[in-house]
């Protein structure tokens with residue numbers, strides 16, 4: 001029996017709750033630090049820890065979730081939940097217990113990853129074909145984690161089709177999880193728009209636990225439409241927050257003045273400062289990845305991206321970006 005409190009309870013009515021989505025290879029501790037400092041984000045989820053054969057040593061958890069050194073929160077104070085991916089209930093439970101012992105504020109179970117290597121080793125979205133197994137994993141993890149620490153799950157609408165969407169959600173709820181996040185597409189639908197938000201409303205009718213709606217929220221208008229169609233004001237946003245770091249504030253704060261290009265640039269400089277160990281090539285690759293997202297909403301930034309996309313050295317890279325501010 002869960003004895004803790006849910007993060008959504010402290011929320012002010014009328015203002016949507018916004019979680020930052022887990023994004024493997026992109027949304028690490030440095031990025032979470034930067035985005036939560038901008039504001040408007042209620043919780044984050046780590047990249048997944050892939051559980052296959054063992055209960056990991058502590059260093060693995062600290063590497064994926066450096067916030068564990070800080071009580072499980074980013075410096076801005078935003079809670080970070082530890083995500084596990086795998087199919088073996090006992091091993092998932094053992095790793096969940098370990099994460100909880102290290103101070104994880106919540107444990108999230110990944111049933112959405114479409115990657116072939118992950119699915120081949122029976123983890124992620126492939127498990128959406130087996131509601132009983134989802135239930136066993138959730139049950140084992142819930143039992144292994146202290147009763148005040150929430151356990152949640154993140155699923156897609158299905159593997160190849162959506163026929164098991166409601167059954168999977170119910171199986172996870174019966175396993176004792178505290179909330180469910182739904183990326184409103186099947187594994188086969190990948191990342192191709194649209195996201196089928198109205199399916200989330202169907203899932204909400206089926207289960208009593210809170211449901212976070214996820215997929216294709218890039219603008220305040222889409223956030224509103226998603227809330228309407230999913231019948232949920234609990235949102236999770238991934239790529240939209242990479243492209244628009246202050247999207248959470250734009251959505252939540254009427255009259256908020258969106259960040260200027262200069263402020264975007266300052267964020268990139270801060271990221272560079274946080275990554276002194278990277279070579280120039282590694283750093284510029286990483287910043288280009290981010291710039292590519294920024295360029296989605298500005299022809300001017302797109303032009304700069306084209307200009308710097310072959311640049312491998314940090315100084316000329318930043319010089320070209322600074323030009324855009326003038």
Ligand SMILES: Cc1cc2nc3c(=O)[nH]c(=O)nc-3n(C[C@H](O)[C@H](O)[C@H](O)COP(=O)(O)O)c2cc1C
Nearest residue numbers: 021022023024047048110183215216217237238239
């Ligand atoms: C690069 C990348 C990595 C991702 N890694 C994870 C992950 O580790 N765990 C997970 O549950 N979802 C992962 N996802 C899925 C996202 O959390 C989210 O469900 C998806 O991007 C849809 O939301 P969005 O349209 O707001 O980005 C990843 C998505 C992307 C683009």
